[in-house]
Each structure stands twice: as structure tokens, then as C-alpha cells.
Amino acid sequence: MSAGTLTLTNSADAVTGSGTSFTTELAAGDFIVVTVGGIPYTLPVKTVNNNTSLTLVSVYTGPTQSGAAWSAVPRVALNMVTAALVAQSAEALRGLNYDKQNWQSIFSGAGNITIKLPDGSAWNGPSWNNISETLNQKASSGANRDITSIGGLTTPLSLYQGGTGGNTHQSACNGIGALQVNRNVLNAGDPHLPTCSFFLGDGQEAGGNGKPYPYSTILNVSESGNTGENGNYSQVSFPSIQESAPRIRQRFGGSSPRLTNWRDFLVRDLNTSVDTNGFIKIASPVVKIYADGSFDVNNESEGITVTRLAVGEYLISGCLGMNADAAWGGIDGGFDIPLDINKQPRIWLDYEVNTDGSILVKTYHRTHPQSPKFARNEIDNLTNGDPIDIPSDSFVSVRVEMPADSIWNQKQEAVHIAMVEARMKEERTDGNNV
Known part of the structure; x- marks a missing residue:
């Protein structure tokens, strides 16, 4: 701080001092710096009248103040400050212009761009358009449906990354523990099959x-x-x-x-049937008859119906009598009846083949008087040979002969026709290629 204090008057260019030495500390063109009410004022000196009086270049615009401390700032020092301020401002403006150019390049440039850093060095990197395009092509979390390519990958993705760990068919199969299927298709009769395939x-x-x-x-x-x-x-x-x-x-x-x-292969309900005693037999065409006259048919006996006419009488319609397949014992062997735990028949069975091919199946109570009492199959009020329904916990299997126009045979004929037509089409195609 300079010696003494100042008295400043609003709207006046005259300044008086107390204990000041204006003539030794100031010269025309120097500056007085004073703080009034917390606001600094920089006042240029026009003339120095004596040690306690000077005139300002322009009137003082602040509030009137006496006893104000002050500092003398030589003109040269203030000029240097001003010059430095101008230089710094110019530098700041240049930096601002660089920023504008940088942002312009970032937002409007394509591909990689070069921007100017504050220290004057250059940086090369992707523009925002480049980044945006790259992000649009990335795989998002969750479901991805439109990934058309994965470029730049030279290392196969591991199993943990969703890949196979291999870059060939064989190594990919090895990576996921799969069999390699890259053989040419062969005809069934070709004996030259690939090794280990x-x-x-x-x-x-x-x-x-x-x-x-x-x-x-x-x-x-x-x-x-x-x-x-x-x-x-x-x-x-x-x-x-x-x-x-x-x-x-x-x-x-x-x-x-x-x-x-x-x-x-033996396939249940396709080419085999399980009889009433749980044994597998050659199946088609087989009808299963239950106590109340309900029934089951398989593929080849489709179209058969069964009607319960009376106690122990069941009429099978839609067939041409019994099937004579030797696997079931010939013409009279096409029946399976329920057995007890001692493998004794539980019923007698008789049948008649009507002129239209329908079969009347008759069942009768059957006892075994020669067996121990617990195994005689005795039922109150029934004697051996009395009519009786099929046991409610079982069924009777009947192997029948189906007519040529049965549902199954019609399906087989349709398959045959389709095969013939396909063969003819292939022959025509082969002829055109000769």
C-alpha cells in the first residue's frame, strides 16, 4: 500500500490526500487503485498538483469516501498487465475457436477425424457419426435378430462366449462334443460307408x-x-x-x-399288440372286446364295430371272419382269453362266422373242479358253461380278416398309387435329362 489515505468525491476529478507523497509516488499517466465499498477502482492520474492534491483524467464515479487506503500503479506496470491480459484473452479466443472447430469436426465429420488439443498437439480418432454407426452394428443385450456378419474376428469364440471354440467343421464339432456330419449322401444299398460315421x-x-x-x-x-x-x-x-x-x-x-x-422293430400298437394276459403278439388286425361291449381297434382293424347282444354275446361287424395267421394258431387260434394267476382260463369261448363275415363271439363261465378250491373259479348262482360276460378287469382279443376296401387297405392303396406316380415322374425327369 502507498503512504497516507485519500478523499474521493463522487462526480469530481479532484483527489486530496492526507499523509501522502504524490510528487514522489505518482506521475501523470500513472494509476491509483482504491477499494470503496468492496469495489476496486482503477483511476488514471492526469496531473500531480502537490504531495496532497492531484487531478484525475475523468471524474470519480463511486461513492464519496474519505480515509481510503490506496496503491500507486506505475503506467508501465499497468500497460504490462493490460498487454498480458490482451495476450491471454487472445489465447483464450484462439482456444475457443479451436473448440468450435473440434466440435464441428466431431459432430459433422465422417470416419476418423483430427482435433487440436489445448497443449497444441493433435489427436486422431472416430467422429460421432463413426461411433454412432459402430454402435448401431453392435450386438445388444437380450434378443438379437438381425446380426448379418461379425467382422474382424480371427480367434474362434469359446463355448463360454457362445461359440464352438473351433474354426473348422471338425474342431467345431470337437469343441461342442458333437459328431461331424459332412459326408455325401449315400444310397441304402451302397456298401462303401465312411469310416467312423x-x-x-x-x-x-x-x-x-x-x-x-x-x-x-x-x-x-x-x-x-x-x-x-x-x-x-x-x-x-x-x-x-x-x-x-x-x-x-x-x-x-x-x-x-x-x-x-x-x-x-417291435412297436406297440403298430406291428404288435399286448393281449389280455400282457403278452406281446403280432398285432394287426386285432379287436379288443370288453365286458360292456366297448372295444378297441388298431390301425389295420379300423372300421370294425362291436355290439353286445346279450349276456356273453358280442357281434363283431365289418370283417370277413377270422384271420388265419399261423402266428395266432391258424383259423381257430385267433383269440386270446383272460387267465387267472395260475394260468387257467377264466371263461369258455365259442364263435360263429355269419354269411356276411361278421363274427358272433360267445363267452361262458368256466370252472376248474380238479383244482384246489381257491383256484376253481366258482361264482355263486353260476355253473360251468353258463353264459357270462367277459371279466370286467380284462378283455378278449380277436384277430379278424379285413375286407379289401377297409380303411387300412384304402390307405395302403393310396400310398401305392402315390409311389407309382412318383416313380413315373422320376422316369419322365430322367428321360428329359438324357
């Missing part, structure tokens, strides 16, 4: 090529180390357009290779 054969041929069914799909499994016709393999055939059981055959290689015939 598991794959499907073709299923679009009308017949031939060793297939057990027309239009069937062949599942082939060959053993490790097989080569050519000397290998071991198994084939399972699944019919494509007809309702039949799958079939299996096997090839045994070596010095005397052997190929087995096709053998049926």
Missing part, C-alpha cells in the same frame, strides 16, 4: 437301392476303422409315407462279409 442316407427315391420301404430315411452307423466293403455297420430304416415299423439290418465285414436281412 453317423449320418442319414437319402429318402427321396421310390424304391430300390436296398431300401426296405419306398421313400424311407436310412440312419447309418459305421464302426471306427472300417474301409470299403470290409467294414461293419448298422442301418435303421424309417418309412416316410406309410405307417410301418422301423427296420434294422447289419453288415459284418472281414474275409467273408455278410449283410443281414431287414428285421422289424
Whole structure:
């Protein structure tokens, strides 16, 4: 602070001092800095009259104040401050202009851009448009439905990342523990199956090529180390357009290779039936008759009806008598009746085949007087041979002969026609390609 105090008068350019030495501390063009009411004032000096009186360049605009402390600022010092302020302001304006240019590049540029940093260095990086385009192509959390490519990846994704860990078919299959299926499709009859493979054969041929069914799909499994016709393999055939059981055959290689015939799988309610005593038998066409006259049919006996006429009398309609299949014992063996726990028949059974092919099944009470008392099948008020309904906890199986126009036979005929038409179409196509 300078010596003494000042008295300032509002709207006056005269300043008086008390204990001041204006003539030694100030010269025209210097500045007085004084704080009045918390507000600093910088006042330029026009003339120094004496040690206690000076005149300002312009009138003082602040409130009248006496005893104010003050500081003398030489003109040269203030000019330096002003010059520094101008330089700093210019530098700040340049920085602001750089910022404007930078922001313009960031928001309107494409691809990578170069911006000016405050220290004067340059930085190269993506524009906002570039970032936005990249973000639009990223996989979002949750469901993703429109990912068309993943570029720039040279390392296969691991299982934990949703990949397979491999960059070839074989390594990908190994990564997820899967069998590799990249073999050419072979005909069922082709003996040259690939080594150690598991794959499907073709299923679009009308017949031939060793297939057990027309239009069937062949599942082939060959053993490790097989080569050519000397290998071991198994084939399972699944019919494509007809309702039949799958079939299996096997090839045994070596010095005397052997190929087995096709053998049926046993499929319940398709080519087998479970009789009233729980045994599996060759099925179709079979009718199951229950005590109240209700009944079940399988595929080949579809269209059969059963009517309970009286106690122990059941009329089977829609058939042509009994089926003579030897597997059921011939013409009179097409019945299965319920047995007790000692394998004794629980009923007698008789039947008549009417002229229209319908079958009247008759059931009678059956006792076993030669057996111990607990196993005689005695029922109060009934004697051996009395008419009786089929036991309510069981049923009677009857194997019948179906007419040529049965539902099953019509379906088989439709399949046959479809196969013939398909074969003719293939022959026409082959002829056009010659």
C-alpha cells in the first residue's frame, strides 16, 4: 500500500490526500487503485498538483469516501498487465475457436477425424457419426435378430462366449462334443460307408437301392476303422409315407462279409399288440372286446364295430371272419382269453362266422373242479358253461380278416398309387435329362 489515505468525491476529478507523497509516488499517466465499498477502482492520474492534491483524467464515479487506503500503479506496470491480459484473452479466443472447430469436426465429420488439443498437439480418432454407426452394428443385450456378419474376428469364440471354440467343421464339432456330419449322401444299398460315421442316407427315391420301404430315411452307423466293403455297420430304416415299423439290418465285414436281412422293430400298437394276459403278439388286425361291449381297434382293424347282444354275446361287424395267421394258431387260434394267476382260463369261448363275415363271439363261465378250491373259479348262482360276460378287469382279443376296401387297405392303396406316380415322374425327369 502507498503512504497516507485519500478523499474521493463522487462526480469530481479532484483527489486530496492526507499523509501522502504524490510528487514522489505518482506521475501523470500513472494509476491509483482504491477499494470503496468492496469495489476496486482503477483511476488514471492526469496531473500531480502537490504531495496532497492531484487531478484525475475523468471524474470519480463511486461513492464519496474519505480515509481510503490506496496503491500507486506505475503506467508501465499497468500497460504490462493490460498487454498480458490482451495476450491471454487472445489465447483464450484462439482456444475457443479451436473448440468450435473440434466440435464441428466431431459432430459433422465422417470416419476418423483430427482435433487440436489445448497443449497444441493433435489427436486422431472416430467422429460421432463413426461411433454412432459402430454402435448401431453392435450386438445388444437380450434378443438379437438381425446380426448379418461379425467382422474382424480371427480367434474362434469359446463355448463360454457362445461359440464352438473351433474354426473348422471338425474342431467345431470337437469343441461342442458333437459328431461331424459332412459326408455325401449315400444310397441304402451302397456298401462303401465312411469310416467312423453317423449320418442319414437319402429318402427321396421310390424304391430300390436296398431300401426296405419306398421313400424311407436310412440312419447309418459305421464302426471306427472300417474301409470299403470290409467294414461293419448298422442301418435303421424309417418309412416316410406309410405307417410301418422301423427296420434294422447289419453288415459284418472281414474275409467273408455278410449283410443281414431287414428285421422289424417291435412297436406297440403298430406291428404288435399286448393281449389280455400282457403278452406281446403280432398285432394287426386285432379287436379288443370288453365286458360292456366297448372295444378297441388298431390301425389295420379300423372300421370294425362291436355290439353286445346279450349276456356273453358280442357281434363283431365289418370283417370277413377270422384271420388265419399261423402266428395266432391258424383259423381257430385267433383269440386270446383272460387267465387267472395260475394260468387257467377264466371263461369258455365259442364263435360263429355269419354269411356276411361278421363274427358272433360267445363267452361262458368256466370252472376248474380238479383244482384246489381257491383256484376253481366258482361264482355263486353260476355253473360251468353258463353264459357270462367277459371279466370286467380284462378283455378278449380277436384277430379278424379285413375286407379289401377297409380303411387300412384304402390307405395302403393310396400310398401305392402315390409311389407309382412318383416313380413315373422320376422316369419322365430322367428321360428329359438324357
